[in-house]
Each structure stands twice: as C-alpha cells, then as structure tokens.
Amino acid sequence: MVRSxxxxxxxxxxxxxxxxYVGVTNDLIRRVSEHREGTASRFTAKYGVHRLVFFEHHTSVDQAIAREKQIxxxxxxxxxxxxxxxxxNWDDLYPALA
Incomplete structure (x- = not known):
C-alpha cells in the first residue's frame, strides 16, 4: 500500500x-521556522533569507525533489x-500558515 x-x-x-533560496521539506511550517531562527541553513542565516514567497504542495517526495532541482x-x-x-507583492506567506 502506497500512502500519500x-x-x-x-x-x-x-x-x-x-x-x-530554494528548498524542499515534509513540514513547511517547521522548516521555515528553522530558517527564521537561523538554524536551518548557514546560507539563509548569513544572508537573512527568511521570507516565504512561494511554495508548492506535492504528495510524493520524488516529485518535490525533482521540482526543487528543476527550479x-x-x-x-x-x-x-x-x-x-x-x-x-512578494508577501511573506509564513504568518498565514503558522
């Protein structure tokens, strides 16, 4: 049985x-929170990259990774x-999710 x-x-x-910064995760709220705290990535911490401006939902990890690589x-x-x-307007989408 395959679960989505x-x-x-x-x-x-x-x-x-x-x-x-382009990334992939199975928990968007947690991962963006980590970026905002500066614990997820040295790159995002160094350059202050923490505004969530785009995301797509996938039901397969393979789809999500392939899309990340494409972008x-x-x-x-x-x-x-x-x-x-x-x-x-490049609004920060995180507050509406959290």
Missing amino acids: HDYFTYILASKIGGTL KRWKRAWKIQLIEARNP
Whole structure:
C-alpha cells in the first residue's frame, strides 16, 4: 500500500527582489521556522533569507525533489516570474500558515 504524504518545494527571499533560496521539506511550517531562527541553513542565516514567497504542495517526495532541482537550475528571472505569478507583492506567506 502506497500512502500519500505532504511534501513542499519552497522559495525564500531576503526581501523583495533579494537573495533567493530554494528548498524542499515534509513540514513547511517547521522548516521555515528553522530558517527564521537561523538554524536551518548557514546560507539563509548569513544572508537573512527568511521570507516565504512561494511554495508548492506535492504528495510524493520524488516529485518535490525533482521540482526543487528543476527550479534550482532555472535562471533567476524565471524564479522571479514563478514567484510573481502567485505572489506579485512578494508577501511573506509564513504568518498565514503558522
């Protein structure tokens, strides 16, 4: 029996148009909280990247990882288009989740 689970591909930003970070997790609220506390990644802690500006839900970890890798290979302009298609003001989506 195959059970579906929740996995997320997400993008964090330091500010509008700022430094971007692409990640994957099975617990979006926990992971973004760790980024905000500075414990999840040296990169996000160093550059102040903690604004959740985009996320996608997946039911397969393989799908989520494949999407993360795809987005990481994209040009910066394409990542910005992805963010702005759903979140044109680069609002921090975390408070609505937590």
